[in-house]
Amino acid sequence: MNNTIDIKISAAPLHTQACIDWAMSPHCGGIDVFIGTVRNATKGKNVIRLEFEAYESMAVREMTKIAAAASAKWPIHKILIHHRTGVLYPGDIPVIIVVSAAHRDAAFDACRYAIDTLKQTVPIWKKEVFEDGEVWVAAHP
Amino acid sequence: MEIKVLAFGIVKEMLSHSSVTVALTEGATVSELTLVLAEKYPAIKNLSSFAIAINGCYSTADTLINAGDEIAIIPPVSGG
Numbered sequence A: 001m002n003n004t005i006d007i008k009i010s011a012a013p014l015h016t017q018a019c020i021d022w023a024m025s026p027h028c029g030g031i032d033v034f035i036g037t038v039r040n041a042t043k044g045k046n047v048i049r050l051e052f053e054a055y056e057s058m059a060v061r062e063m064t065k066i067a068a069a070a071s072a073k074w075p076i077h078k079i080l081i082h083h084r085t086g087v088l089y090p091g092d093i094p095v096i097i098v099v100s101a102a103h104r105d106a107a108f109d110a111c112r113y114a115i116d117t118l119k120q121t122v123p124i125w126k127k128e129v130f131e132d133g134e135v136w137v138a139a140h141p
Numbered sequence B: 001m002e003i004k005v006l007a008f009g010i011v012k013e014m015l016s017h018s019s020v021t022v023a024l025t026e027g028a029t030v031s032e033l034t035l036v037l038a039e040k041y042p043a044i045k046n047l048s049s050f051a052i053a054i055n056g057c058y059s060t061a062d063t064l065i066n067a068g069d070e071i072a073i074i075p076p077v078s079g080g
Helices: A016-023 A056-073 A104-121 B009-015 B030-040 B042-046
Strands: A005-010 A030-036 A045-054 A076-084 A086-088 A095-101 A124-130 A133-136 B002-007 B019-023 B051-054 B071-074
Touching (some): A005 A056, A016 A095, A030 A104, A045 A076, A056 A076, A076 A104, A095 A104, A124 B009, B009 B042, B019 B030, B030 B042, B030 B051
Parallel strands (some): A005 A076, B002 B071
Antiparallel strands (some): A045 A086, A045 A124, A076 A095, B002 B019, B051 B071
16 A cells, blocks of 8 residues: 555445545546445346445455556556445445546546446455345346 | 364355364374365365465365364455
C-alpha cells in the first residue's frame, strides 16, 4: 500500500465525495469514477436486498493487486477501490472506484479494467434476495 | 495432517459451517484436497466451479499444502 493506492472493505456506507477528494490532485486533468449501485430487479424479478460477504484479507490483497497492475499499465496518478459488505438495498452503493490521471484516456481505461477485474478475481460474494426466494449470484451452472 | 478449510458464501451454507477440518497426507497437493472435499461434501460438486486459496492467494492443482496454511474454498465470485 502506498499513497497513490487506497483499498478498503467496509461494513459501513461508502462516501463518494470523500473518495473523489482523496484522488484529487493538481497533477490531474481528470477523475474517472465508477459507482456500482444495487439494482431493484434481476431478470424481471424484484430484488428486495443484496447480502455481500467477503474473504476480507484475500479481497484486500486482490484489490491491491488490481490497483498496482492498473498503475503499472496506465499513466494514472491515484486509484481507489472501496467495497461494502453486509446487507444493501436498491440504490445503495456496494462499490466505488476512482482513478485520477493527467489525461482522460488512462483514467477511463484503468477504471474499466479495475471494475472488470474485480468482478472476476476478488473474493466477494452476493446473495440476491427476492420476494419468493434467494440465490447466490454465479454459484450454479 | 489435519487441515482447516475456510468456507464463504454459498459454500458456508452447503457445509453449514464457516470452516471444516479434513485429513490429508503429508505432501498433499490442491488436487488431492479437492478430491477429499468433494467426497466428504458432495454438495460442492453442484457449484459451477470453485478455486482453492492458500494463504490468501489463488492456487493451482499442483500447489503443495503445508500444515498451518490458511486454506479457503472460493466459489465463483460475484462482487461489484
